[in-house]
Amino acid sequence: MASLLDPAARGRVILVGAGPGDPGLLTVRAVEALKAADVVVHDGLIDPRVLDIAPASAQRISVAKQRARHTLPQEGINALIVAHVRLGQVVVRLKGGDPFIFGRGGEEVEAVRAAGLPVEVIPGVSAALGCAAEAMLPLTHRDHSSAVSFVAGQCKGLADQDWSGLAGQGRTLVIYMGLATATDIADKLMADGVAPDMPVAVLERGTLSGSRAMKTLLADLGPMVARETVKSPGIIVVGEVVELSDATDKLARWARIAESVA
Structure with missing residues (x-):
């Protein structure tokens, strides 16, 4: 099948990973897709400079989501995409990070396929990779970690998730x-x-x-997130590799830490 970036192909969906934020981390293929867009359906955290790559004539539709408050439910987003494609438009579904890592890209691909419409996926630099690289934090390291796992801190509630064995010595979570x-x-x-003193x-x-x-x-x-008034978006990395990073040491005195787990 020919690439959906073929300018002669109309009425299709291109799921595009926008990366962790910096427009310089977009792939070349992502830029090409944005330039071909008639409609850009985008997440709320997309940098305006990324949106500016699309033609001025392209319609921009925000489907921003916040914790516990979605402006448009996922089913509505799916229906919106399908409706525009059926008008013969090139729809770029622009998602932060990578569409297939906690981006619901799989659900949207299923919806488009179920409607009998063509869809292509252009991967992006996931937040874990981009943010860790900026902090000089290797997620794997021959001396410190031979495995890395990605989990969601909200997905279906923490009680439903089994993280046993994902964090600890020689592993990165x-x-x-x-x-x-x-x-x-x-x-x-x-x-x-997992040890309380794990970095x-x-x-x-x-x-x-x-x-x-x-x-x-x-x-x-938890106390550090509160003290530093950390705001989304953000990720948490657990593992010995953290010691190799350029991250600023925000460690409270051990007596304070001991109180928090008493």
């Missing part, structure tokens, strides 16, 4: 959407046997202006 539940996440990991990093607004990279110990994760 990356937690998306976990800032609001940082204290619960730390408690969950420590209950699973953790919080990467806030990675690759965007005002980004911060902070590190502390697992037992101090």
